[in-house]
Amino acid sequence: xxxxxxxxxxxxxxxxxxxxxxxxxxxxxxxxxxxxxxxxxxxxxxxxxxxxxxxxxxxxxxxxxxxxxxxxxxxxxxxxxxxxxxxxxxxxxxxxxxxxxxxxxxxxxxxxxxxxxxxxxxxxxxxxxxxxxxxxxxxxxxxxxxxxxxxxxxxxxxxxxxxxxxxxxxxxxxxxxxxxxxxxxxxxxxxxxxxxxxxxxxxxxxxxxxxxxxxxxxxxxxxxxxxxxxxxxxxxxxxxxxxxxxxxxxxxxxxxxxxxxxxxxxxxxxxxxxxxxxxxxxxxxxxxxxxxxxxxxxxxxxxxxxxxxxxxxxxxxxxxxxxxxxxxxxxxxxxxxx
Ligand SMILES: Nc1nc2c(ncn2[C@@H]2O[C@H](COP(=O)(O)OP(=O)(O)OP(=O)(O)O)[C@@H](O)[C@H]2O)c(=O)[nH]1
Ligand SMILES: [Mg+2]
Numbered sequence: 074x075x076x077x078x079x080x081x082x083x084x085x086x087x088x089x090x091x092x093x094x095x096x097x098x099x100x101x102x103x104x105x106x107x108x109x110x111x112x113x114x115x116x117x118x119x120x121x122x123x124x125x126x127x128x129x130x131x132x133x134x135x136x137x138x139x140x141x142x143x144x145x146x147x148x149x150x151x152x153x154x155x156x157x158x159x160x161x162x163x164x165x166x167x168x169x170x171x172x173x174x175x176x177x178x179x180x181x182x183x184x185x186x187x188x189x190x191x192x193x194x195x196x197x198x199x200x201x202x203x204x205x206x207x208x209x210x211x212x213x214x215x216x217x218x219x220x221x222x223x224x225x226x227x228x229x230x231x232x233x234x235x236x237x238x239x240x241x242x243x244x245x246x247x248x249x250x251x252x253x254x255x256x257x258x259x260x261x262x263x264x265x266x267x268x269x270x271x272x273x274x275x276x277x278x279x280x281x282x283x284x285x286x287x288x289x290x291x292x293x294x295x296x297x298x299x300x301x302x303x304x305x306x307x308x309x310x311x312x313x314x315x316x317x318x319x320x321x322x323x324x325x326x327x328x329x330x331x332x333x334x335x336x337x338x339x340x341x342x343x344x345x346x347x348x349x350x351x352x353x354x355x356x357x358x359x360x361x362x363x364x365x366x367x368x369x370x371x372x373x374x375x376x377x378x379x380x381x382x383x384x385x386x387x388x389x390x391x392x393x394x395x396x397x398x399x400x401x402x403x404x405x406x407x408x409x410x411x
Contacts, residue, residue, distance in 0.1 A: 122403040127309035128247040130281035132173050143284035145265035147171065147178045150246065150254065153187050156194075158271025163197045169275040174282055176267070177201035179259050183212040183245070195299035203259050211253035212245050223378040230381060235305045238381060239287040250349065250384035252368035255359040262284055264288075268352040276408030281355050283404060292402040293355040296347035297409045305343065306381040309374070314390055317370045324363035330401055346389035351409050353402075354392075363395040 132285050134349060147166060151159050165176075177200050186204045230238025237243040257383070262268065265284045289297060318325055318339070336343050358364060368387070376382045392401055 082157050092191060113384060121399065122405045126281050126286060130168040130285055132280060141285065143265050143288045144263055145176055145284040146263045147176055147269055148266045149178065149269050151271060152180050152182060153190050155271045159194065160197065161213050162269050162271055162273045163191045163194060165200055166269060170279040171198065171200060175200040180204045181207055181254065185273065192305060205257055205259040207249065207257065212249055214245065218375055218378045226379050233305060235303065235381065244377055244381060247382060247384045250393055251387040252372060255356045260356060264356055266354060266356055268411055270350045272411060274410045287353060287355065291400060293358040293396045295353035295399045295402040296406050297351045297404050297407050299345055300348055301344040302346050302386045305382060307386060308380055310376055310382055310386060313371055313374045313376065317367055321366065324366065325394050325398050328348045328397040330398035334390060334393050346386040349385035349388050350411055358392065358396060361395060367391055
């Protein structure tokens with residue numbers, strides 16, 4: 074009679090023999106199971122942002138602007154009164170990054186930029202700079218909003234010390250950034266954008282081209298910081314998101330990043346969002362049918378005015394639901410503060 078140990082040895086011997094026979098007779102099987110291949114797969118574990126940026130993306134000092142460039146622009150929304158902060162940001166961008174890469178700038182405003190604003194900005198860079206006027210219907214509170222209800226909401230937020238709770242312009246800005254900036258005609262020609270705000274600080278030189286990383290690695294949304302949204306600004310946002318998901322299940326990416334947004338499989342929002350005052354993204358994510366429908370759905374709810382929905386949670390939820398999770402990139406090597 075065979076002991077249990079003998080069975081184990083026999084089965085092992087059969088598996089190993091079968092493995093060798095298959096390795097010799099089937100090339101594909103041999104390649105897929107070779108030790109070096111398996112080792113590569115194991116060592117490739119861990120988050121993708123920990124993989125260093127390959128050498129060829131770096132540009133050494135004094136080299137002329139690289140010939141290979143992405144179809145991209147640096148985008149800043151600003152008021153004329155933001156000039157000083159914008160100058161700080163432009164100097165940072167040029168000094169730390171863009172003097173080598175010369176990506177064009179697009180400035181947007183709901184009022185015409187003054188001549189002094191334009192000339193001060195233009196002299197800070199050799200890159201192309203364009204100034205655009207935002208169409209009225211992309212900026213101001215729509216007529217569909219019940220102003221009485223909106224103003225009662227603002228007053229109550231002021232009473233509760235909600236930051237920017239009383240501001241209509243701030244709400245216009247959040248709605249514009251959520252659903253309209255990517256429709257501005259000056260951005261039509263571009264695929265990628267880098268959003269920059271006034272008075273930002275970059276702690277280190279950025280010697281590689283992040284747009285090319287986005288393009289070559291098929292990323293659609295890049296961030297540097299994530300944090301929690303104030304609950305008081307978005308009480309009904311998640312309910313609206315859940316409605317959209319249940320009405321449009323086909324528009325949600327099968328490999329989405331819901332796990333970033335929710336700790337209970339989508340039942341509630343954990344308030345995590347990417348800090349949208351730094352974004353490097355693919356404009357086609359926002360121009361997609363899924364996101365445009367999503368924005369329309371949110372806009373009809375009126376929460377940009379009846380509450381104070383920010384573009385950061387709206388973009389974050391959009392990116393997490395409509396992109397694959399591996400298309401969201403953490404630029405953990407960009408040290409940034411505003
Ligand atoms: N044209 C225009 N730009 C605005 C307006 N309000 C804000 N912005 C711009 O929109 C961006 C975000 O506005 P911020 O006031 O910085 O809002 P925030 O980043 O949420 O708030 P902070 O944390 O205080 O910086 C900045 O680039 C501003 O210059 C506005 O009424 N008109
Ligand atoms: Mg800001």
